[in-house]
Amino acid sequence: MQITINKNLAILISLIFLFSAMYFLYWKGETDLKRASEKFTVLAFENASLDCNKNSLKFFIENNLPREKEYEILILINQEKVASHSNFKIPARTTRFIELESVLLDKICQEQANFKFEAEVKNKEIKENIYKFIN
Amino acid sequence: MILIGLLVKLTQPKVDLELKSFLKIFVNKKTITTGIVVIIWFILLRLPSYLNLSAIETAVGSPSKSTRIGLTVNNLISSTGPWRFFYSIIGILFLLFITWFILKKNKKIKFNYQIKKTSPIEILVATSITLGWFLMIFLMSNQPGLLKIDIISGRIANYLTYPAAVLAGFGVFAIIQPFLIKIKNQALILIVFSLIFIPGVISGLSDLSESYLEKREKFDKTVETFRASEYLYQTVPEKDKILKDHIYLTGDTWIKNFLMRGYEEPLSRSLMKRYDPINNRETCTRDMVAIPESEIAEKCFAETEVRFIILRNGYDTKKFEESANFSKIFHTREVIIFEKNHANNYK
Numbered sequence: 001m002q003i004t005i006n007k008n009l010a011i012l013i014s015l016i017f018l019f020s021a022m023y024f025l026y027w028k029g030e031t032d033l034k035r036a037s038e039k040f041t042v043l044a045f046e047n048a049s050l051d052c053n054k055n056s057l058k059f060f061i062e063n064n065l066p067r068e069k070e071y072e073i074l075i076l077i078n079q080e081k082v083a084s085h086s087n088f089k090i091p092a093r094t095t096r097f098i099e100l101e102s103v104l105l106d107k108i109c110q111e112q113a114n115f116k117f118e119a120e121v122k123n124k125e126i127k128e129n130i131y132k133f134i135n
Numbered sequence: 136m137i138l139i140g141l142l143v144k145l146t147q148p149k150v151d152l153e154l155k156s157f158l159k160i161f162v163n164k165k166t167i168t169t170g171i172v173v174i175i176w177f178i179l180l181r182l183p184s185y186l187n188l189s190a191i192e193t194a195v196g197s198p199s200k201s202t203r204i205g206l207t208v209n210n211l212i213s214s215t216g217p218w219r220f221f222y223s224i225i226g227i228l229f230l231l232f233i234t235w236f237i238l239k240k241n242k243k244i245k246f247n248y249q250i251k252k253t254s255p256i257e258i259l260v261a262t263s264i265t266l267g268w269f270l271m272i273f274l275m276s277n278q279p280g281l282l283k284i285d286i287i288s289g290r291i292a293n294y295l296t297y298p299a300a301v302l303a304g305f306g307v308f309a310i311i312q313p314f315l316i317k318i319k320n321q322a323l324i325l326i327v328f329s330l331i332f333i334p335g336v337i338s339g340l341s342d343l344s345e346s347y348l349e350k351r352e353k354f355d356k357t358v359e360t361f362r363a364s365e366y367l368y369q370t371v372p373e374k375d376k377i378l379k380d381h382i383y384l385t386g387d388t389w390i391k392n393f394l395m396r397g398y399e400e401p402l403s404r405s406l407m408k409r410y411d412p413i414n415n416r417e418t419c420t421r422d423m424v425a426i427p428e429s430e431i432a433e434k435c436f437a438e439t440e441v442r443f444i445i446l447r448n449g450y451d452t453k454k455f456e457e458s459a460n461f462s463k464i465f466h467t468r469e470v471i472i473f474e475k476n477h478a479n480n481y482k
Contacts, residue, residue, distance in 0.1 A: 014329075017329075017333075018336070021340065025340055033358060036355040036357075037362075040358075040469070042465070042466070043467075044472075045465070046370075047370055050462065050477075116459075128467075130465065133459060133460075
């Protein structure tokens, strides 16, 4: 039996094959990245400044998980609790910024020249903290 | 080049007559203009980093480390890709074979491979440039001692991919072309092409997957390293120096994608054997991580102006956590970033 294929069709088949392979590679990489990103939470300050001001003490929790998570947040100055949030809910794949209330921030900045500002975040799965030595 | 030259001598005694056409390939308006532009670029705009004296001194000499003594042929096959390497060898054989037959004025070969250009000089130049490119990089990565090259062999081997790809093209052409000439059934041609091409694609994809994705856990950790690097890229001014840990951080080399702000940046705490006194290298990158509270490290922080340190969570992080000289500004389950307090005072 003689099989004949049009030349353009042959090129088309080859291109489809090539692009299918490339698209598979792209899809696999994207899926793997997405899956890997969904496994961790980030706790970090918004900026690296060590001055006592609103932006310097602002931090964020990045919930990369594919579901809403509930966190307990403790804010400590020189290891003494000054504020807390319990049942702080962050929806799936969302970042929430947290900052001190202005009154409390002003009080802290005025009263203390050097201090350790610490944010502790925990739930059943994680217990993470970040801190800055403000001066 | 020498081999090709000998071929010419053997087969073309009157080659001197073609010297003019040979010279024309290299000395013409286009090459002279390009050469002048390149020289002006180097002098007036920027000299490539690999041409400065310190880079040349570092790269020339007998191999000084185990990573610079050359890769085995098996290593080279694996880094170039088995499929590409196989067809590049066929490409080399084909080019030598075709050069020989063209010089011998074999009409059948010319017809089979549809070679219309018959100037032996042009064929020789095309062949020798491609082969010379491949063979030179092959020797540089396989036998660096012979050429007095003191660069990491694995790094040179990466560049073998390019001439190998060109030669593999010749290799595939060598196999397919006789079918194209003799067989009119396009389906059969497509099948032959697929038989060559599909293993190449599969081989390439499996190489990629084996290089990283095979270990799910490792990949997951690398993504956290990516996130930490992205954080520093977005948060930290360009002037601030960063130190990363190569020993424990997963996928730390990728940090350069985000934070390569200079040739040697970010600084890296390397494997301990690299700090062996015999290597006569700096030890600050080691001391700033291992003994951050010491006087030595303090001097190093002042010298290097390092402000941020990226470490793997739980690995050499305790001393930083116990110190009042470092703030912890970023935390995931795998990666922690510390900031040196008062780092700006050094500047």
